[in-house]
Amino acid sequence: MQNSDFSSHLLKWYQYHKRPMPWRDEPDPYKIWISEIMLQQTRVDQATPYFRNFISLFPTVFELANADQQQVLKAWEGLGYYSRARNLHAAAKMVVQEYDGKLPESYTEIIKLKGIGPYTAAAVTSIAFNKPNAVVDGNVIRVLTRYFGIEDDTRSTKTRNKVQEFANKLIDYDRPGDFNQALMELGSEVCTPSNPDCENCPIQTGCVASKMAKTDIIPYKSPAKKKPHHTIGVGIIESKEGKLLIALRPENAMLGGLWEFPGGKQKENEPIQETVERELKEELGVEVKAYKELMSLKHTYSHFSITMHAWFCTLLSGTPKPRESQEVRWVTREELEQYPFPKANKMLTEKLIKEP
DNA sequence: AATACGGGGCG
DNA sequence: CGCCCAGTATT
Incomplete structure (x- = not known):
């Protein structure tokens, strides 16, 4: 041909x-x-x-x-x-x-x-x-x-x-x-x-x-290496006026320029509430008490997967500072819709807006 | 050359 | 649940 x-x-x-x-x-x-x-x-x-x-x-x-x-x-x-x-x-x-x-x-x-x-x-x-x-x-x-x-x-x-x-x-x-x-x-x-x-x-x-009846073996692709899994705890801090705290992810990081509820990886044998409280101290410099779970969800990113636990938190002391983000902001539930969130966090904002 | 980087659809 | 998708940037 x-x-x-x-x-x-x-x-x-x-x-x-x-x-x-x-x-x-x-x-x-x-x-x-x-x-x-x-x-x-x-x-x-x-x-x-x-x-x-x-x-x-x-x-x-x-x-x-x-x-x-x-x-x-x-x-x-x-x-x-x-x-x-x-x-x-x-x-x-x-x-x-x-x-x-x-x-x-x-x-x-x-x-x-x-x-x-x-x-x-x-x-x-x-x-x-x-x-x-x-x-x-x-x-x-x-x-x-x-x-x-x-x-x-x-x-x-x-x-x-x-x-x-x-x-x-x-x-x-x-x-x-x-x-x-x-x-x-x-x-x-x-x-x-x-x-x-x-x-x-x-x-x-x-x-x-x-x-040659080889469409089942061509193209050949070597096996992909499997994705690690992490358990994540994130905190939803609500102010007296009913506003929620969100953080802007670093410009060149994964999901850079999108907003999220702050949090991070659970450590070995660490209760998930402690994870949330520790991460918010590290990322925002505040003392919080995680008192009630909003929801948990599973999500897969391009190169790892997570189980995310989202907890409502009470602010005990301190003013949230953007230590590991570009900016932090207090917003109403309605205002959440104006901000770009990655999928896993979008699951949280939708639940927060639907069931206040 | 290898790895980081989302999310959805399909078998 | 693993594979694949009208790939690119970085290391």
């Missing part, structure tokens, strides 16, 4: 099977950019409502550049990998200041922007500017390792580079954006991780894995 056959079969299939997406068939490079950042490690269905809301709040790079970081993070709340939002915001300021509000059109320029790596640089320049740069994402890795019968560990950089070389050779120079999107669409709709639909695949005739 020639490259031109690969491309023509793929593009023909794409013409009939491409899913409508709110950023598709839009000539606006800004929207392509936003969509590609949101789609990093994120499914189309999950990103779509966020994309619509984000564009309505920040229709162009100028509104985004002029926005407060808190507004941007609120629009990202629940989507995860929050450094994407912080980097996107910083990059938008850069585009306005250094590029007159216009996204650079070359791979080597655009990849200098924060949050834009090899994948996104290729995606945006090919889709928005018709540049022949091949994308390599999880879908492309799966499709091409199967197609060419590459059995190497897809976790390694070497394998990823090998796939990139194949993609570079295959890319359609007339329609690079469609080619890239078609290959990814094929990966998510036909060449799926389990039970691929080879019978309806436009490039089945040339596919090694399909021919």
Whole structure:
């Protein structure tokens, strides 16, 4: 099968099977950019409502550049990998200041922007500017390792580079954006991780894995190491006026720029109430008494999991200081909705608002 | 080359 | 409950 056959079969299939997406068939490079950042490690269905809301709040790079970081993070709340939002915001300021509000059109320029790596640089320049740069994402890795019968560990950089070389050779120079999107669409709709639909695949005739019945062992991925589990205690301090204390996480930490109820890890053989009281002393410099549990919950982050116990606390002495956070603030239950919280803390705020 | 970095959906 | 997802930045 020639490259031109690969491309023509793929593009023909794409013409009939491409899913409508709110950023598709839009000539606006800004929207392509936003969509590609949101789609990093994120499914189309999950990103779509966020994309619509984000564009309505920040229709162009100028509104985004002029926005407060808190507004941007609120629009990202629940989507995860929050450094994407912080980097996107910083990059938008850069585009306005250094590029007159216009996204650079070359791979080597655009990849200098924060949050834009090899994948996104290729995606945006090919889709928005018709540049022949091949994308390599999880879908492309799966499709091409199967197609060419590459059995190497897809976790390694070497394998990823090998796939990139194949993609570079295959890319359609007339329609690079469609080619890239078609290959990814094929990966998510036909060449799926389990039970691929080879019978309806436009490039089945040339596919090694399909021919050799190896779609179940390609792509090969070395086992992931398992995530550690921690037990966390957090405190909800309520003032006499009924306000609750929340803290702003450090800028470059995990969940940076989001708010939370302060707390931390339980020590060996430590009662959970003591955990809460000790952590609030360390983080805020105050003496508190944890007197009643609000709720407990389990949550999984990217690289560890937690059981969180949230306790109502009485402030015994001291004034809360932001020792391990950027800022602390007293807010009403209603005001909680205005602040960006990560998922586990969002569970707490929702319960606090629903059941005061 | 290895690790940190969210959250949701699916078998 | 483990795996996967339109990856990037940092070390």
